[in-house]
Amino acid sequence: PLPRALSLGMTDAMARPARSAMTLAAVAIGVATMTFAVGLTRSLDMVKHSLTHDLTVQATLERHTPEGKGASANSLTDGQAVALIQAQKGTSRLVAEGLLQVHVDGLGQPARLFGYRGDARWVGYELLSGRWFAAPTEAVAPQALLNATGKAVGDSVTVSFEGRQESLKIVGVAFDTNGDNLLLRADWSAMTPLAPGLTPQTYDIQLGAGTDPRQYRRQVLTSSGDPGLDLRIAGDSSTDQTFLLIESVLGGLATVLTLIAMAGVFNTVVLSTRKKARDTAILKALGMTPRQVIVMVLVSVAMIGVAGAAVGVPAGQLLHRQVLTLMGQIAASTPVPPRFYAVFPLGLLALLAGAGVVVGAVAAWLPATWAARSSVSPLLASE
Numbered sequence: 001p002l003p004r005a006l007s008l009g010m011t012d013a014m015a016r017p018a019r020s021a022m023t024l025a026a027v028a029i030g031v032a033t034m035t036f037a038v039g040l041t042r043s044l045d046m047v048k049h050s051l052t053h054d055l056t057v058q059a060t061l062e063r064h065t066p067e068g069k070g071a072s073a074n075s076l077t078d079g080q081a082v083a084l085i086q087a088q089k090g091t092s093r094l095v096a097e098g099l100l101q102v103h104v105d106g107l108g109q110p111a112r113l114f115g116y117r118g119d120a121r122w123v124g125y126e127l128l129s130g131r132w133f134a135a136p137t138e139a140v141a142p143q144a145l146l147n148a149t150g151k152a153v154g155d156s157v158t159v160s161f162e163g164r165q166e167s168l169k170i171v172g173v174a175f176d177t178n179g180d181n182l183l184l185r186a187d188w189s190a191m192t193p194l195a196p197g198l199t200p201q202t203y204d205i206q207l208g209a210g211t212d213p214r215q216y217r218r219q220v221l222t223s224s225g226d227p228g229l230d231l232r233i234a235g236d237s238s239t240d241q242t243f244l245l246i247e248s249v250l251g252g253l254a255t256v257l258t259l260i261a262m263a264g265v266f267n268t269v270v271l272s273t274r275k276k277a278r279d280t281a282i283l284k285a286l287g288m289t290p291r292q293v294i295v296m297v298l299v300s301v302a303m304i305g306v307a308g309a310a311v312g313v314p315a316g317q318l319l320h321r322q323v324l325t326l327m328g329q330i331a332a333s334t335p336v337p338p339r340f341y342a343v344f345p346l347g348l349l350a351l352l353a354g355a356g357v358v359v360g361a362v363a364a365w366l367p368a369t370w371a372a373r374s375s376v377s378p379l380l381a382s383e
Contacts, residue, residue, distance in 0.1 A: 023268045023301065023360070027308025028315065030261025031356040035316025035344075036323070037254030038352065041247050042343035043324050043336075049124075050337075051177055054234035056124040058213045059205040061085060061220070062230035076224070078199040084224055085203055090211035095120045096200035098191055104184070105158040106149035112183040113139075113159060115191035117200055125185070126337045129153055130172030136189035140172035143334045144181035159184065161194040177332040258359065265301065265363035270370075290372035297368035301360040309356030313349060 049055050063081045076084065078096070085094055096117040101110045116123075121132050125140070130153040133139055139157075151157055156169045168186055176183065191198055207216060213233035220231055288296075321341055328336040344352075 023265055023304045024308050024311070026261045026264030026268070027305050027356050027360050028312040029264075030258045030359045031309050031312025031352060032316040032319065033254050033257040033261070034355055035313050035352050036319045037250045038348070039317065039320035039343050040323060041250050043320070043340045044246060044250075046340045046343070047336075050126045050175060050340075052234065053124050053204075056122060056206055057204045058207040058211070058234045059216055059220075060232045061203040061205065062232070063201050063203070076226075076229075081200075081203055084220065085205055088216065088220055088223065090207050090216050090219070091205060092208040092211075093122055093206040094118065095123065095204050096188070097202040097204060098188065098198050098200045099202075100161050100191060100195055100198065102159040102161045102184075102194065104145070104149060104182075105160075106151070107145070107182065109182065111145065111159075112178075113161075113191065113194075114183060114185045115188045115198075116185070117188035120185075120204075122206065123204055126175040126339070128173040128175055128335055128337055130170075133171055133186055136187050137167065137169055138171045139168040139184045139186035139190065140174045140176075141170055141184050142174055142176040142178075142181045142332075144332070145183065146170065146173065147333070148182065157184075159194070164194045166190060166193050175334060175337050177334065181332055181334065262359055262363040265360050266367065270367045293372040294365075294368040298361050298364055301364040302357050305357040305360030306353075308360070309353040312356060313352050316352070317344060 061081060061084075063076050063078070082094070082096065085091055097120075098115045098117070100113045100115070102113045104111045125132070127140070128143065130140070141151075141157075146152060149157060151170055153170055153173060156167050158165055158167050160166075168184060168190060174185065176185070188200075207213060213235070217231050217233050221229055320343075324336055324341065328334050
């Protein structure tokens with residue numbers, strides 16, 4: 001009966017420790033690789049959205065001042081740029097942004113100070129600690145600037161521009177890899193004492209639901225009458241292409257290592273099936289059907305697959321955490337927000353664990369079929 005085949009499969013999985021260890025290692029490697037690749041891909045996707053803000057800022061207008069390099073004949077004033085954006089159908093939110101190259105006490109090179117005119121919380125900068133700025137003398141900064149100046153959340157830094165100075169209190173650490181990470185982000189009122197005549201050059205735009213960014217760009221260019229207007233939309237960034245390349249490499253790596261794991265399982269099951277050919281022939285002579293033989297072989301491998309998943313999933317999670325942390329330190333000298341590690345919901349963990357059983361079963365299917373179809377007479381002729 002079928003229960004007997006199940007029982008024989010479980011017994012066989014536990015009776016041959018050497019073969020089981022080889023199969024277990026192959027399955028564990030395959031599951032660990034899949035877990036690592038899936039987790040890192042999901043984390044990098046979150047990193048990409050955090051750095052490009054493509055889920056919150058679908059369009060960015062860059063305004064050239066009349067004397068600026070590359071300015072067109074129809075360069076917009078600040079008021080014209082704001083009016084142009086607000087007049088467009090599909091504009092949901094807007095925040096203006098200006099930039100100064102400032103000196104920060106304790107820092108041996110210039111830093112950039114970004115000032116926002118309007119509520120910029122919706123832009124979506126991820127915070128490692130602290131909070132977003134809420135007062136004219138508050139700012140957020142990446143970890144790299146704090147490390148370089150010896151400051152921490154709650155400390156103040158003095159910034160200067162053309163002889164004018166302003167003290168800014170650091171209230172948050174932002175996950176921010178813009179340029180060399182030596183920057184500050186603050187309210188527009190922090191810029192005014194340093195450069196009274198400064199006007200915004202960049203306008204971050206959030207589009208309404210259902211608005212096509214490319215159609216929106218055509219609409220703005222038509223309305224402005226300036227075909228050379230610099231309006232970028234989400235997806236144009238080279239960062240998107242970089243992350244796409246990394247994720248493709250991860251997917252390829254996971255596929256190759258999973259196939260290697262399946263080949264390892266296939267190899268050990270073939271060897272085991274051949275060694276047990278006589279035992280299998282006796283069972284078939286006693287009445288075991290081909291279907292029961294297949295079940296017996298698959299169950300023996302599935303048991304090892306469960307054990308391999310129990311080892312491989314935690315190993316893949318650990319590798320994912322270590323590599324993601326290392327990537328943040330090497331690429332940008334910054335910690336990674338805790339939220340970016342939490343990419344393994346229970347449903348996904350169950351799916352990855354089940355992958356161990358599937359990898360084993362798929363790899364064992366051909367040897368199991370061979371054992372079920374093999375002839376009994378030649379194997380028992382010498383008995």
